[in-house]
Amino acid sequence: MINIASVSLTQPLETIADELGRSFGEYGFAVVRDHGIPQTLIAEAEAVSKAFFALPDAVKRAYKIEGGGGxxxxxxxxxEKAKDAEVFDLKEFWHVGRSLPEGHPLAEFMAPNVWPTEVEGFRETMSALFSAFEVAGGRVLEAIALHLGRPRNFFAASVEDGNSVMRLLHYPPLGEGAPEGAIRAAGHEDINTITLLLGAEEAGLELLTKAGEWHAVDVPPGALVINVGDMLQRQTNGKLRSTTHRVVNPRGEASRRARYSMPFFLHFRPDFLIEALPECVAADTANPPPEPITAHDYLMQRLREINLA
Structure with a gap:
C-alpha cells in the first residue's frame, strides 16, 4: 500500500507544503483537490477534445506539423515511443502551447499555435484551460518552494513565459493491429518541471515505487494528479523524484472504450539554467549534482530520445 498525499488547495499552503513535499520525495506524485479549475470548463474541454479526435483521420493529419517535434x-x-521502448504507445494527441506576442524575446523557442477550424469553440476553450492550469500549477510550485525552505514566489521568475504544453490525449479502444507488447503509455518519466493531469479517474495510471513495484494511482473525481518532472528533479538533485509511470491497457469491457485525459506539462523558461540548489547537494558528495543545462537544451535532448525530435 502506498500513501500518496491528497490535499486541498483551499488550505493554507503553509499547512500542506511539507505533506506535498514528502509525497513528491517518496513517490514523485500527489493528488490535489479543490484546484480551482472550474468543472464547467473541464467539461467543455472534454467535449471539444472528443469532437476533434472523432474527426476523420485525413482531417486530423492535416494538422500534423512536420519538423515541429510535436x-x-x-x-x-x-x-511517440517511451525512451528505450521498442514499440510505440497506443495513443494520439494534440498540443496547445503558450501564445507569445510577435517580437517576444522567447518567441524563437515557441511556435505559434494552430487551431482546428472544424471544432467550434476549440481555441477559446483550450486557451482558457491553459490559463487555468497555469494558475493551479503556480500554486503547487509555491507549496514546493515553501517545502524547500525558499520564499513562496521562488519559482515565479523561472516559469514566467515558460515553454509549457497542454496535451489532449486520446487512447482509442484496444483492437486488432496493435504491436505485440504495446500499451497505452509505456513506462516513462516526464521531462518538464511538474505535470498536472486531468482525467485520471479511470483505472490505468500506475507509478513505479523505489522498491520496483507498480502501483495504481487512485484519483477522486475531478482531482488533479501532480507529478514531478525531470527538470525539477535535476534542480533538487533528486530530493524530489521524477518517477517512472505508465498507463496500462484495461481488460474486459473497458478495453472497448476510449480513454481521454488532459495533462499540462509546466516548463521552466527556455533560457532558464537548471542547476542543483545548494541545499539539495550533500556535503559528502555521495550524490554529486548534474552539470547545469538550459531548459531548452535539456528539452531538445529528451525529445530526441522519445522520437519527437
Missing part, C-alpha cells in the same frame, strides 16, 4: 498541433497514433 510541439504544436496533432501527433498521430503510432508516433
Amino acid at each position: 510541439a504544436r498541433g496533432y501527433t498521430p497514433f503510432g508516433t
Whole structure:
C-alpha cells in the first residue's frame, strides 16, 4: 500500500507544503483537490477534445506539423515511443502551447499555435484551460518552494513565459493491429518541471515505487494528479523524484472504450539554467549534482530520445 498525499488547495499552503513535499520525495506524485479549475470548463474541454479526435483521420493529419517535434498541433497514433521502448504507445494527441506576442524575446523557442477550424469553440476553450492550469500549477510550485525552505514566489521568475504544453490525449479502444507488447503509455518519466493531469479517474495510471513495484494511482473525481518532472528533479538533485509511470491497457469491457485525459506539462523558461540548489547537494558528495543545462537544451535532448525530435 502506498500513501500518496491528497490535499486541498483551499488550505493554507503553509499547512500542506511539507505533506506535498514528502509525497513528491517518496513517490514523485500527489493528488490535489479543490484546484480551482472550474468543472464547467473541464467539461467543455472534454467535449471539444472528443469532437476533434472523432474527426476523420485525413482531417486530423492535416494538422500534423512536420519538423515541429510535436510541439504544436496533432501527433498521430503510432508516433511517440517511451525512451528505450521498442514499440510505440497506443495513443494520439494534440498540443496547445503558450501564445507569445510577435517580437517576444522567447518567441524563437515557441511556435505559434494552430487551431482546428472544424471544432467550434476549440481555441477559446483550450486557451482558457491553459490559463487555468497555469494558475493551479503556480500554486503547487509555491507549496514546493515553501517545502524547500525558499520564499513562496521562488519559482515565479523561472516559469514566467515558460515553454509549457497542454496535451489532449486520446487512447482509442484496444483492437486488432496493435504491436505485440504495446500499451497505452509505456513506462516513462516526464521531462518538464511538474505535470498536472486531468482525467485520471479511470483505472490505468500506475507509478513505479523505489522498491520496483507498480502501483495504481487512485484519483477522486475531478482531482488533479501532480507529478514531478525531470527538470525539477535535476534542480533538487533528486530530493524530489521524477518517477517512472505508465498507463496500462484495461481488460474486459473497458478495453472497448476510449480513454481521454488532459495533462499540462509546466516548463521552466527556455533560457532558464537548471542547476542543483545548494541545499539539495550533500556535503559528502555521495550524490554529486548534474552539470547545469538550459531548459531548452535539456528539452531538445529528451525529445530526441522519445522520437519527437
